[in-house]
Amino acid sequence: MARTLFLLPGDGIGPEAMNEVRKIISYMNEELAAGFETDEGLVGGSAYDAHGAAISEADMAKAMAADAVLFGAVGGPKWDAVPYEVRPEAGLLRLRKDLELFANLRPAICYPALASASSLKPELVEGLDILIIRELTGGVYFGEPKTITDLGNGQKRAIDTQVYDTYEIERISAVAFEMARTRRNTVCSMEKRNVMKSGVLWNQVVTETHKAKYSDVKLEHMLADAGGMQLVRAPKQFDVIVTDNLFGDMLSDVAAMLTGSLGMLPSASLGAPDGKTGKRKALYEPVHGSAPDIAGQGIANPIAMIASFAMCLRYSFNLVKEADALEKAIANVLDKGIRTGDIMAEGCTKVGTAEMGDAILAE
Amino acid sequence: MARTLFLLPGDGIGPEAMNEVRKIISYMNEELAAGFETDEGLVGGSAYDAHGAAISEADMAKAMAADAVLFGAVGGPKWDAVPYEVRPEAGLLRLRKDLELFANLRPAICYPALASASSLKPELVEGLDILIIRELTGGVYFGEPKTITDLGNGQKRAIDTQVYDTYEIERISAVAFEMARTRRNTVCSMEKRNVMKSGVLWNQVVTETHKAKYSDVKLEHMLADAGGMQLVRAPKQFDVIVTDNLFGDMLSDVAAMLTGSLGMLPSASLGAPDGKTGKRKALYEPVHGSAPDIAGQGIANPIAMIASFAMCLRYSFNLVKEADALEKAIANVLDKGIRTGDIMAEGCTKVGTAEMGDAILAE
Numbered sequence: 001m002a003r004t005l006f007l008l009p010g011d012g013i014g015p016e017a018m019n020e021v022r023k024i025i026s027y028m029n030e031e032l033a034a035g036f037e038t039d040e041g042l043v044g045g046s047a048y049d050a051h052g053a054a055i056s057e058a059d060m061a062k063a064m065a066a067d068a069v070l071f072g073a074v075g076g077p078k079w080d081a082v083p084y085e086v087r088p089e090a091g092l093l094r095l096r097k098d099l100e101l102f103a104n105l106r107p108a109i110c111y112p113a114l115a116s117a118s119s120l121k122p123e124l125v126e127g128l129d130i131l132i133i134r135e136l137t138g139g140v141y142f143g144e145p146k147t148i149t150d151l152g153n154g155q156k157r158a159i160d161t162q163v164y165d166t167y168e169i170e171r172i173s174a175v176a177f178e179m180a181r182t183r184r185n186t187v188c189s190m191e192k193r194n195v196m197k198s199g200v201l202w203n204q205v206v207t208e209t210h211k212a213k214y215s216d217v218k219l220e221h222m223l224a225d226a227g228g229m230q231l232v233r234a235p236k237q238f239d240v241i242v243t244d245n246l247f248g249d250m251l252s253d254v255a256a257m258l259t260g261s262l263g264m265l266p267s268a269s270l271g272a273p274d275g276k277t278g279k280r281k282a283l284y285e286p287v288h289g290s291a292p293d294i295a296g297q298g299i300a301n302p303i304a305m306i307a308s309f310a311m312c313l314r315y316s317f318n319l320v321k322e323a324d325a326l327e328k329a330i331a332n333v334l335d336k337g338i339r340t341g342d343i344m345a346e347g348c349t350k351v352g353t354a355e356m357g358d359a360i361l362a363e
Numbered sequence: 364m365a366r367t368l369f370l371l372p373g374d375g376i377g378p379e380a381m382n383e384v385r386k387i388i389s390y391m392n393e394e395l396a397a398g399f400e401t402d403e404g405l406v407g408g409s410a411y412d413a414h415g416a417a418i419s420e421a422d423m424a425k426a427m428a429a430d431a432v433l434f435g436a437v438g439g440p441k442w443d444a445v446p447y448e449v450r451p452e453a454g455l456l457r458l459r460k461d462l463e464l465f466a467n468l469r470p471a472i473c474y475p476a477l478a479s480a481s482s483l484k485p486e487l488v489e490g491l492d493i494l495i496i497r498e499l500t501g502g503v504y505f506g507e508p509k510t511i512t513d514l515g516n517g518q519k520r521a522i523d524t525q526v527y528d529t530y531e532i533e534r535i536s537a538v539a540f541e542m543a544r545t546r547r548n549t550v551c552s553m554e555k556r557n558v559m560k561s562g563v564l565w566n567q568v569v570t571e572t573h574k575a576k577y578s579d580v581k582l583e584h585m586l587a588d589a590g591g592m593q594l595v596r597a598p599k600q601f602d603v604i605v606t607d608n609l610f611g612d613m614l615s616d617v618a619a620m621l622t623g624s625l626g627m628l629p630s631a632s633l634g635a636p637d638g639k640t641g642k643r644k645a646l647y648e649p650v651h652g653s654a655p656d657i658a659g660q661g662i663a664n665p666i667a668m669i670a671s672f673a674m675c676l677r678y679s680f681n682l683v684k685e686a687d688a689l690e691k692a693i694a695n696v697l698d699k700g701i702r703t704g705d706i707m708a709e710g711c712t713k714v715g716t717a718e719m720g721d722a723i724l725a726e
């Protein structure tokens with residue numbers, strides 16, 4: 001049976017990075033008879049330019065039907081003034097919501113060859129391997145009301161609503177506990193139960209889920225602000241962190257920056273397993289953005305995009321050996337001192353986007 | 364006219380740290396005829412134990428009447444299970460709200476003697492001097508509805524509401540621009556306008572306030588998640604950061620941790636100037652918490668509490684020379700290698716809470 005991939009390169013450096021993944025897909029089809037079928041669409045600013053929407057209905061339908069979506073990046077100054085509803089990010093948010101991709105997996109690992117690129121002291125980040133599990137379809141991102149109202153006296157009032165139901169917290173904490181079992185068996189749950197009712201419920205439900213089904217896993221709780229501090233102070237104390245959509249956005253970005261490997265970090269966004277087939281809907285995207293300042297020059301680092309495809313092989317197609325090999329190829333290329341400009345260091349060889357892709361393919 | 368101070372030492376190490384401030388107040392009254400009148404109350408767990416509330420009505424009235432409130436710290440495992448409405452933090456939140464302390468000033472400075480204590484590379488934090496201005500009486504901390512509802516099918520729903528009105532954003536950005544004028548004249552405003560309507564309004568109002576009255580100050584905007592990253596990557600790029608209550612909570616804690624001087628950082632929470640007297644209500648508190656694990660041992664670091672009192676001298680009483688002298692005394696003591704356990708380093712002299720207070724007083 002064919003494995004279907006829907007490619008959404010997006011804006012900025014998205015298309016360049018996606019090209020390198022295409023090479024790997026072709027290679028896998030030719031040499032390994034992997035049987036990937038790919039189709040491609042527009043998202044973000046490029047979709048707005050073509051259709052006046054951040055993603056077209058036709059492309060949404062294709063994303064829904066595919067085994068997995070590979071997503072590049074969206075946004076750029078060109079679209080800073082477009083209406084809120086069709087801003088580039090709206091395409092990504094709609095994909096997350098309509099595909100019900102509630103579990104965002106953000107590994108923060110420090111590639112040994114890059115430890116010195118971190119702003120932290122090397123001994124604090126060498127060997128760092130955290131997995132942040134961010135709830136992705138709830139909370140303040142999607143809760144209603146979400147409005148700006150004119151109060152009539154020169155005053156406006158803006159409202160956003162953070163909403164969490166028991167089942168949403170249950171399913172994301174289950175993912176966290178299951179992931180922890182394949183790693184160092186420890187979960188740290190972060191919220192602000194001292195000021196937020198959603199934090200109180202979050203804490204309760206995580207605790208109950210743990211007790212009911214995962215009491216073999218070690219569970220800690222930390223206030224999210226203290227969690228941010230601890231990430232900076234001693235990041236290696238963490239294994240799996242589970243947190244809500246907004247705290248997850250902040251904390252995963254801080255964690256990513258700690259590694260010194262920001263341009264290299266992938267992410268996976270997964271839905272619930274289908275009742276019949278057991279398949280999860282999924283979207284894979286690099287953590288970095290569209291970097292409009294360097295787009296189109298062939299100098300962008302494609303590693304995060306390629307590493308996102310490795311996550312896709314692992315989580316959507318259970319191609320564990322292939323995923324391992326691809327991740328190993330990335331590490332080997334770095335060990336050889338082959339670098340794009342963003343991670344260039346003394347004594348290394350500077351290459352462009354395509355050469356980096358080729359080097360990884362060669363491995 | 365007497366200068367009135369209301370002392371709320373609170374829980375954990377709060378009382379020990381406050382003792383050292385008391386010594387300085389006595390000294391100033393005796394040697395400098397500073398004329399401070401002090402009164403004292405209970406807040407947090409200690410207030411709960413005495414009155415069943417996180418702060419009593421009588422103490423609230425005294426806080427309202429005083430020129431300034433000095434606040435220690437609240438909380439501890441002893442009160443982890445008390446009802447939400449009377450948890451220790453509720454005392455602090457009520458003080459902020461009822462005194463309308465909308466402007467929270469959190470300096471993140473790196474004491475030169477402590478640069479090596481940071482988890483960041485020393486060259487990234489040496490000389491660091493950021494001022495985070497956090498909105499403190501609005502946003503998700505206080506917005507209604509703030510509820511947990513039983514949905515009846517084994518499901519609960521938690522709701523928190525982020526609300527901001529134009530005037531709230533206007534007044535906090537005015538504080539930021541005015542502070543910037545006394546510093547390096549640059550403000551960076553942080554929000555998530557790409558996902559939050561309150562971020563959209565925040566961005567608009569800051570921009571308009573800037574245009575109307577502060578166009579001499581340099582203004583930048585950054586998404587809050589990117590802001591967290593940039594704080595870790597290159598904190599010295601910032602002068603004044605202005606942001607909402609929740610982002611301010613996260614970002615100021617990350618910034619505090621960067622300095623390596625966490626146990627040393629003060630904060631000020633200010634209200635609007637009174638129409639007649641021009642006086643602002645104010646509360647001063649250390650950034651660190653109640654540290655129940657080391658409470659009562661006489662080993663806590665009182666510097667953050669003392670530095671908070673220096674902010675009090677500066678902002679509530681315009682005693683600029685005295686504030687400068689006190690801050691200088693702290694720096695001198697650190698330069699001499701006098702350290703409490705939390706900031707101990709090789710070749711330094713380890714002292715307890717009281718000795719540290721005495722050493723600063725001696726300077």
Ligand SMILES: CC(C)[C@H](C(=O)O)[C@@H](O)C(=O)O
Pocket residue numbers: 089092093249557558588
């Ligand atoms: C682009 C933006 C909507 C998005 C988010 O806030 O979730 C991004 O910051 C991320 O973390 O994936």
Ligand SMILES: CC(C)[C@H](C(=O)O)[C@@H](O)C(=O)O
Pocket residue numbers: 194195225452455456612
């Ligand atoms: C104690 C708590 C309510 C408080 C907050 O979240 O504001 C604290 O973290 C702070 O930053 O002052």
